[in-house]
Amino acid sequence: MRYMEPFDAFRFYQSIKLHFESDSYDAVKYNYKTSANHRSFWKRRDKYFFAKIGKQFDSAEELIEFFAAHFVSGNGWVGEMIQNESTYTQWLKKKEAMTYLFEQDLYKLKEISENFDDLLDCSNGHPEIVTAYLREEISIETVVIINKLVGFMNKADKQITETIVWPDVSRRIRKYAAFVKVDTKKMTNTIFKVFTN
Numbered sequence: 041m042r043y044m045e046p047f048d049a050f051r052f053y054q055s056i057k058l059h060f061e062s063d064s065y066d067a068v069k070y071n072y073k074t075s076a077n078h079r080s081f082w083k084r085r086d087k088y089f090f091a092k093i094g095k096q097f098d099s100a101e102e103l104i105e106f107f108a109a110h111f112v113s114g115n116g117w118v119g120e121m122i123q124n125e126s127t128y129t130q131w132l133k134k135k136e137a138m139t140y141l142f143e144q145d146l147y148k149l150k151e152i153s154e155n156f157d158d159l160l161d162c163s164n165g166h167p168e169i170v171t172a173y174l175r176e177e178i179s180i181e182t183v184v185i186i187n188k189l190v191g192f193m194n195k196a197d198k199q200i201t202e203t204i205v206w207p208d209v210s211r212r213i214r215k216y217a218a219f220v221k222v223d224t225k226k227m228t229n230t231i232f233k234v235f236t237n
Contacts, residue, residue: 044103046087049094051076053118056107060215061116068218072104089118105131108219112180112212134181138222139230145182146234148172156235160192162199167192170209183213184220185227 044052054076059067081087097103109131110121121127134141152168153159159168169186172178187193193214200206 044094044097044100046091046094047078047081049090049103050081050087052100052103053090053107056104056111057116059218060111060212063211066218086118089122092122093118105219108216112216112219134179138181139226141179142182142185142227143230143234145178146231148177150234156231160190162196165202166200166206167196170196174209180213180216181220184217185222187213188217188220189224189228189231
């Protein structure tokens with residue numbers, strides 16, 4: 041089996057780290073390119089972590105998903121990523137069961153409000169959907185999918201003035217969207233099914 045070279049693992053790590061931590065950098069748009077170079081990589085103390093991670097994957101797509109899963113869950117240090125292998129395993133399970141989990145989250149949201157639009161309202165602060173995510177009642181994937189479908193985050197970013205929690209949460213939701221791939225028509229139908237019954 042062919043595996044990823046340590047520098048390639050580092051390059052993907054660096055681009056996804058920048059993607060999640062910077063408002064201006066888009067890893068997908070820039071094809072995961074950064075200013076990382078071989079010389080600076082071999083001077084790093086953590087280069088052996090990247091060698092270890094590179095040996096676990098034989099495709100760039102898997103490696104990208106591995107790093108995205110960790111960054112979205114708050115694991116930003118490569119050593120922590122190796123120690124918490126369950127983060128990626130759980131992420132893969134969520135990916136496999138995305139439609140089911142989305143539907144279950146919608147039922148939880150319906151308990152908060154029978155009116156779908158009320159969940160997205162941000163006139164009094166954070167939208168209920170984001171509050172439910174922050175309370176760990178629903179997954180970030182559900183928030184991302186709903187934002188992909190209706191674009192409520194644009195309005196929320198303009199209206200919410202709170203500067204302690206919102207900027208980081210908003211960036212995480214927006215940046216994670218690049219790694220959440222779903223059938224939007226299917227997800228739209230699921231929303232109608234839950235909220236019109």
